[in-house]
Amino acid sequence: MGALLLRCALLALAAGLVAARGGGGGGAGAAGRLSPNYYRHSCPRVERIVADVVAAKQRANPSTAAGTLRLFFHDCFVGGCDASVLVSPLSADRSPERAAEINLSLPGDSFDVVARAKVALEVACPGTVSCADILALAARDLVGILGGPRFPVALGRRDARRSDARDVEGNLPRTNMSARAMAVLFARKGFTPRELVALAGAHTVGFSHCGEFAHRLYSFRSADGYDPSLNPAFARALQSSCANYRSDPTISIFNDIMTPGKFDEVYFKNLPRGLGLLASDAALWEYPATRVFVQRYADNRTAFFEDFAAAMQKLGAVGVKTGRQGVVRRHCDVL
Ligand code: HEM
Missing domain, CATH: 1.10.420.10 (Peroxidase, domain 2)
Structure with a gap:
């Protein structure tokens, strides 16, 4: 049994499962303020639009799913699920979360899939759907595409007005932790x-x-x-x-x-x-x-x-901002 497993592991390695790729952060419990029907009147097709963009992106680049799942985690654990991790260092006057060392390996495709869904949603329902909600939906959809569970995503998160690399320290787990x-x-x-x-x-x-x-x-x-x-x-x-x-x-x-x-x-x-x-x-x-x-x-x-x-549903509720606590950003990478 053990030998068989070892062979499988080695075969997996030998079969080219080694990938090479370029390098690319509140507590839970606010779910009550979010709702699966949040955009029922303002953007009724939001879930369909995100699902279509995400499926196309995953087909074109199969590493999108894992990267986006990790991106969602890194967003939610640093100041809540507010899309603060999406802010580009090029657009900010101070170093945003994305520039923190631990976030440098987040793959570009995971940011890109959110940006693409945002463009589609800005055409369908301008200024309405937050980047934080798009990221939550995309992560859920991509887990499903890979064969994982499907689950409802409560919506209504608002996007952050700030993103600071210094907020990342101490909020994300490290591989050297017990x-x-x-x-x-x-x-x-x-x-x-x-x-x-x-x-x-x-x-x-x-x-x-x-x-x-x-x-x-x-x-x-x-x-x-x-x-x-x-x-x-x-x-x-x-x-x-x-x-x-x-x-x-x-x-x-x-x-x-x-x-x-x-x-x-x-x-x-x-x-x-x-x-x-x-x-x-x-x-x-x-x-x-x-x-x-x-x-x-x-x-x-x-x-x-x-x-x-x-x-995952609990993760998606960590430190969420609703109402005036946040905004709906027009571009997910710009504050
Ligand atoms: C529990 C402590 C955790 C530690 C120490 C940890 C650490 C890491 C590290 C070091 C990587 C490799 C990054 C790279 O080299 O590109 C990674 C990848 C990944 N992590 Fe975690 N992680 C943890 C929990 C989580 C959680 C809770 C999620 C999501 C719910 C997650 C999702 C992922 C995914 C999907 C990848 C693969 C990313 C890709 O292929 O681009 N991790 N993690």
């Missing part, structure tokens, strides 16, 4: 360890640059020189795939090496087998309070999908 530290960070935002694990299941899609996990591969303080919690064959395959990551920082590896393009529960099956890519993924298996949910989702895709859908 599961306990991640649980504390998520608790600050109103999320339980169970919701943390469900949301981390987003790593069933997309990829990570070698620089994010290279410390696990080279000069690690262990007999073999790599992180012993990694499956040995996987570690050696990663060592070889990432060998040139310093000269080519775009080299990336799929987060879920088994079924990288599918939104499913396999990410959780990978963790007990040492096939978690990031140290933060592996940590969820080491910590009892999170391990129990890793095991539950590994065994039960339905449980994962239900919890992920619920946690």
Whole structure:
């Protein structure tokens, strides 16, 4: 069984699953102020318009989905879901969230899909639909396209009037955090360890640059020189795939090496087998309070999908601005 899995992992690597790509941040509980019917009169086709733009973009560039899901997370955890992460450094007089180091790897396609939907909506219903709502809808739609759960998105978020790179620090998880530290960070935002694990299941899609996990591969303080919690064959395959990551920082590896393009529960099956890519993924298996949910989702895709859908709706309500607390920006990348 173990040998078979190893072979699968290596086959996956050998089959070209290693991708190379260029590099590209309140608490929950405000959902009551949002409503699925918010644009019923002002822009009744909003969901259809976003869905069409998103589907076309994903067809043209299949890495859009994962990038947009991550973009949504980084928006909501830094000052709430208010599209502040979308502001371009070129348009702002101070360094916006997008310029923070952790956001530099957010892929251009994820910003582009929101910009395209915004253009379509400005034609259909000018000045009406916020960029924050578009991002929430796009993330939901893209999860569905990849085979994940579908769920309703409450609407009515307003866009931020400010975006500051300095707000990012301390609000987004880092790969070097322990599961306990991640649980504390998520608790600050109103999320339980169970919701943390469900949301981390987003790593069933997309990829990570070698620089994010290279410390696990080279000069690690262990007999073999790599992180012993990694499956040995996987570690050696990663060592070889990432060998040139310093000269080519775009080299990336799929987060879920088994079924990288599918939104499913396999990410959780990978963790007990040492096939978690990031140290933060592996940590969820080491910590009892999170391990129990890793095991539950590994065994039960339905449980994962239900919890992920619920946690995403909660994520979409973090620190939202309504009414005069925000604006509807005409261009998502300009304040
Ligand atoms: C729990 C702590 C988390 C940590 C430490 C973490 C860290 C990371 C890192 C370092 C990457 C690789 C970025 C790159 O190299 O381009 C990544 C990718 C990704 N993350 Fe997370 N993340 C976490 C939670 C989440 C959550 C809650 C979501 C969404 C709900 C998410 C969605 C994603 C996605 C979809 C990707 C792939 C992006 C792509 O392919 O462009 N992550 N994450």
